[in-house]
Amino acid sequence: MKYFTPELYLRFRSPGREEVVEAHDDWEAAIDSYRQHIKEIGPSMTANVRNLAESLCLHDAEYLGMAVLPTPDAGKPLAVLLTRQNTSRVFLVYLLAEQPLTRPVERNWPFSKEQVHWLYDEFDVDEGGVQQHEVLLSNGQIVTLRFHEMQLIRHNVEQPALV
């Protein structure tokens, strides 16, 4: 995470009120910088990913897990992130460029590790054109997915598709 870093997020829990106020200012600056970054890298992203980078908001969605599936003909695996947001299940499907990475933040994590949910995320593209999605989860884990293409599937569990 380059913009919505765990360190910045944890400053919202600083003991001093001046630090907390500064964290709010720095968060606003991070939002502005990130939006500018997305504009700049937009042409390097696929259309799907560009749209998701501009609009995807799974904040507070329940994180139900990740599956990595082999795709023998494509040579690269698929990853599926499953979340639940209100009455919808949201599947994020990635055609991976490499195996996903999950790692803990490098600081003590003061928040609950139960009932894991989505906090913040950001997209990026490297110089080789590989796209990246990083997600900070409420249990203090960061999931990094480097991929070629990504799709979102939203399924409303209370209004299943008509057959």
Added chain:
Amino acid sequence: MSGKPTAPPKIYTATFGTGGDVVRGRQITEAEAVMERQSDHDVVVCGQNLADNYDLAEKIETAANGNCKPCPPHSAMGPGALPHFQPDPRGMRQGHTFYETAKRKSKKPKTS
């Protein structure tokens, strides 16, 4: 933080508008806000001083639900999205205690 004295924050019931906006309803007391939160309803703390708003929002959420955590707005939400406190972990509880910042304000309800 400014050294100027500011009026104490006010608390309102709250609902979501469009694009993440938080729309304030009727003004309520701190005790009523705790009860609203215990009923899974949203409330919003409004005022000029961010630190005061933050402290009162945290106090309400803690009184209502125990452990809580702050959540600044997500980048994909609109300019009317407000930071908030919510239970940690969520448990079966819904809703948020929102608070205003210098840049982010709740919206007045539309009058018919």
